[in-house]
Amino acid sequence: MEATKPVLLTVDDDPGVSRAVARDLRRRYGHDYRVVRAESGPEALEALREIKLRGDAVAVLLADYRMPQMSGLEFLEQAMDLFPNARRALLTAYADTDAAIQAINVIDLDHYLLKPWEPPSEKLYPVIDELIELWRAAGDQPVTATQVVGHRWSARSYEVRDFLARNSVSYRWLPADEPEGRRLLEAAGLDESSVPLVVTPGGDALVDPGVEELAARVGLSTSPATDFYDTVIVGGGPAGLGAATYAASEGLRTVLVEREATGGQAGQSTRIENYLGFPDGIGGAQLTDRARRQAARFGAEILTAAEVTGLEARGSSRVVRLADGGEVAAHTVVLATGVAYHTLEVPGADRLTGRGIFYGSAATEAPACADEDVYVVGGANSAGQAAVFLSRHARRVTLLVRDDALERSMSHYLVRQIRDSANVAVRVNTVVAEAAGGEHLERLRLCDTATGRVEEVPAAYLFVFIGAAPCTGWLDDPIRRDAKGFVVTGPDLLVGGKRPRGWPLDRDPYYLEASLPGVFAAGDARANSVKRVASAVGEGAMAIQLVHRYLEAQ
Numbered sequence: 001m002e003a004t005k006p007v008l009l010t011v012d013d014d015p016g017v018s019r020a021v022a023r024d025l026r027r028r029y030g031h032d033y034r035v036v037r038a039e040s041g042p043e044a045l046e047a048l049r050e051i052k053l054r055g056d057a058v059a060v061l062l063a064d065y066r067m068p069q070m071s072g073l074e075f076l077e078q079a080m081d082l083f084p085n086a087r088r089a090l091l092t093a094y095a096d097t098d099a100a101i102q103a104i105n106v107i108d109l110d111h112y113l114l115k116p117w118e119p120p121s122e123k124l125y126p127v128i129d130e131l132i133e134l135w136r137a138a139g140d141q142p143v144t145a146t147q148v149v150g151h152r153w154s155a156r157s158y159e160v161r162d163f164l165a166r167n168s169v170s171y172r173w174l175p176a177d178e179p180e181g182r183r184l185l186e187a188a189g190l191d192e193s194s195v196p197l198v199v200t201p202g203g204d205a206l207v208d209p210g211v212e213e214l215a216a217r218v219g220l221s222t223s224p225a226t227d228f229y230d231t232v233i234v235g236g237g238p239a240g241l242g243a244a245t246y247a248a249s250e251g252l253r254t255v256l257v258e259r260e261a262t263g264g265q266a267g268q269s270t271r272i273e274n275y276l277g278f279p280d281g282i283g284g285a286q287l288t289d290r291a292r293r294q295a296a297r298f299g300a301e302i303l304t305a306a307e308v309t310g311l312e313a314r315g316s317s318r319v320v321r322l323a324d325g326g327e328v329a330a331h332t333v334v335l336a337t338g339v340a341y342h343t344l345e346v347p348g349a350d351r352l353t354g355r356g357i358f359y360g361s362a363a364t365e366a367p368a369c370a371d372e373d374v375y376v377v378g379g380a381n382s383a384g385q386a387a388v389f390l391s392r393h394a395r396r397v398t399l400l401v402r403d404d405a406l407e408r409s410m411s412h413y414l415v416r417q418i419r420d421s422a423n424v425a426v427r428v429n430t431v432v433a434e435a436a437g438g439e440h441l442e443r444l445r446l447c448d449t450a451t452g453r454v455e456e457v458p459a460a461y462l463f464v465f466i467g468a469a470p471c472t473g474w475l476d477d478p479i480r481r482d483a484k485g486f487v488v489t490g491p492d493l494l495v496g497g498k499r500p501r502g503w504p505l506d507r508d509p510y511y512l513e514a515s516l517p518g519v520f521a522a523g524d525a526r527a528n529s530v531k532r533v534a535s536a537v538g539e540g541a542m543a544i545q546l547v548h549r550y551l552e553a554q
């Protein structure tokens with residue numbers, strides 16, 4: 001959003017005077033500043049609250065001294081709470097100059113101006129010029145991003161920030177107990193109990209919004225533009241984004257439906273070192289953000305905060321149902337729902353999730369870990385990457401591994417990076433037995449599985465990477481899944497050379513095709529897939545080739 005002009009605000013209870021000041025200000029400053037006028041203190045404060053929420057800056061406040069409802073001094077005092085950097089001047093009659101002089105100390109007044117101020121070129125503009133100069137020196141800037149006011153240790157505040165970050169929506173984070181956070185709450189007429197508060201660039205204040213509302217209000221698409229497509233892709237990780245890019249680039253009417261934020265697991269990976277073409281590695285969010293833009297540029301429609309809850313065949317159409325009751329129909333469906341993290345099932349972990357315990361969000365939380373001792377649970381690559389990444393921010397990182405050696409489950413290059421990091425320690429044979437704390441995580445009880453010894457350690461942060469299960473619980477017959485819930489496809493569906501029960505066609509299922517013709521699976525959610533970004537992208541692309549083959553045979 002483009003920055004708007006900073007504001008010069010004038011308030012005078014005499015409408016004639018108020019209009020005259022505004023007119024003179026506009027004449028000289030209107031090109032670079034927005035002149036706002038009010039006829040009472042409360043009206044001016046209301047205008048300032050709105051300006052605050054819109055993220056605009058206020059350069060100068062010019063208030064009449066004598067006003068019936070609220071004096072100019074009272075107004076300026078309250079206005080300072082909202083815009084401490086705005087410069088302040090009083091308009092006074094000759095008889096009130098003593099009071100104005102006293103106010104210089106009381107409210108840190110910059111100037112007082114005597115009425116009348118004719119000619120403005122001599123009596124008004126030099127003063128305003130100087131005030132603007134002073135304001136500029138303070139470096140005050142309008143805010144064009146979404147603003148989030150919340151508590152550091154509130155799970156909901158964390159969810160809102162995580163959602164915005166993962167959807168590449170830039171935002172400004174303001175702790176509710178710091179001055180600017182308090183100012184925004186006051187401007188919205190709220191207090192600390194109402195966080196998280198999200199203020200959109202347009203100045204709308206959303207109190208504790210759900211993801212659907214948040215997505216829609218920050219400009220993300222949440223519902224389909226039409227009701228029929230060539231292909232619906234479910235899931236916006238590397239597999240889904242790969243499929244969307246190839247489908248749209250090859251002219252298929254394509255919609256991708258993502259329940260949270262595009263990027264999937266890869267979007268939460270702090271550094272992907274083994275993706276072809278990036279010899280120096282690439283941040284997962286950066287890679288998947290590029291992929292999202294690429295898919296969109298080819299014309300794929302991307303819906304976020306839209307969860308798919310069902311799939312059915314209606315004649316030759318394949319219809320996916322959405323959690324909000326909507327439906328999207330297409331000739332074909334690509335299931336690319338990936339996997340979701342296992343949660344830590346120990347006492348205290350559930351209550352402290354988002355309050356010191358995080359799943360896969362090392363990148364979002366890392367800056368807050370500066371000078372802290374943090375713990376990472378898990379022995380696979382995702383845990384290793386997080387440990388290496390966090391070591392650049394935290395004082396010390398301890399990796400907790402259930403096995404007796406890291407080498408068993410982690411790539412060699414990561415093991416080496418961990419060994420080379422001076423502030424990363426590895427504790428093998430160790431599991432978390434309990435998490436404890438009041439408002440946020442304060443302590444962990446760690447159990448040494450070899451000796452049975454339990455130790456309590458102080459801890460403010462715990463990042464959990466302990467495996468994952470496929471996001472396919474919403475699928476039912478006829479989509480066949482294996483014992484762990486992964487979607488079975490292609491040759492794996494042929495048992496003893498026989499096609500799956502109910503298979504209606506006179507051909508075998510294509511390589512990535514599920515047990516319902518026209519439905520394909522790609523990436524981590526597919527049984528026997530290789531759990532890697534490159535293979536997920538490759539399967540997404542391959543699924544689209546099979547979609548073409550399916551459509552040609554229709």
Ligand SMILES: Cc1cc2nc3c(=O)[nH]c(=O)nc-3n(C[C@H](O)[C@H](O)[C@H](O)COP(=O)(O)OP(=O)(O)OC[C@H]3O[C@@H](n4cnc5c(N)ncnc54)[C@H](O)[C@@H]3O)c2cc1C
Pocket residue numbers: 234235236237238239240257258259260261262263264265266267268269270271272273274275306307308309336337338339340360381382383385471474522523524525530531532533534536
């Ligand atoms: C921290 C971490 C680091 C990793 N590092 C690497 C690495 O360095 N190199 C590498 O090759 N691999 C790495 N991986 C593995 C890699 O990220 C995955 O293999 C890859 O992301 C799988 O892609 P996918 O699209 O199949 O699934 P996912 O990435 O899991 O994406 C699935 C998407 O589907 C969405 N979804 C699920 N259910 C629904 C539904 N019902 N409706 C709508 N949307 C839904 C999810 O929200 C998600 O966005 C890492 C994984 C993690 C967790």
